[in-house]
Amino acid sequence: MAGVVAAASAYPLETLKSVLTVERRQYGGSIIVSFVAICKDEGVFALYRGLAPTLIAMMPYVGVEFCVYETIKELLVKHYCATNSLSTIQTMLIGAAAGAVAQTSCHPLDVVRKRLQLQGLPGRPTQYSNMLDALACIARVEGVRGLYKGLAPACLATLPSTGSSYVVYEALKAVLGVASR
Numbered sequence: 001m002a003g004v005v006a007a008a009s010a011y012p013l014e015t016l017k018s019v020l021t022v023e024r025r026q027y028g029g030s031i032i033v034s035f036v037a038i039c040k041d042e043g044v045f046a047l048y049r050g051l052a053p054t055l056i057a058m059m060p061y062v063g064v065e066f067c068v069y070e071t072i073k074e075l076l077v078k079h080y081c082a083t084n085s086l087s088t089i090q091t092m093l094i095g096a097a098a099g100a101v102a103q104t105s106c107h108p109l110d111v112v113r114k115r116l117q118l119q120g121l122p123g124r125p126t127q128y129s130n131m132l133d134a135l136a137c138i139a140r141v142e143g144v145r146g147l148y149k150g151l152a153p154a155c156l157a158t159l160p161s162t163g164s165s166y167v168v169y170e171a172l173k174a175v176l177g178v179a180s181r
Contacts, residue, residue: 099162
């Protein structure tokens with residue numbers, strides 16, 4: 001629940017980031033100027049376009065990531081580690097792989113989120129009525145590959161953070177004396 005509240009609270013900044021990336025000149029080039037312009041021109045709710053796919057993707061993303069991490073870790077420890085523990089590098093690599101799998105599994109919702117955020121801006125017609133309409137239209141017009149546009153950079157961006165997050169996770173478990181099941 002905390003993740004949902006945090007994501008919803010910070011979501012307008014994600015929208016502003018997307019808008020400034022694509023339409024910087026149109027919206028003044030700064031966060032505050034862009035915020036005011038979007039609210040004035042399109043209303044406050046325009047800052048929340050695409051929130052639904054973000055919130056929907058959160059649970060499967062984290063679930064897939066954790067499941068993949070724990071499964072690979074268990075297999076490695078069981079079959080390849082004499083010490084019943086992994087090195088920091090192994091932990092980081094497994095975490096990075098888990099992050100890449102999770103990103104791949106949820107990437108279509110990320111594509112939809114970006115499209116919903118940017119539609120309706122000047123020069124960008126409104127094409128989709130909601131998340132499901134966007135998923136169907138993108139798949140129909142661009143093929144399934146259209147739902148995976150930008151996957152490589154998205155995965156590359158998650159590798160270091162996800163890998164290092166699992167190193168910290170395992171270190172904290174050791175400090176707190178929490179064992180994996």
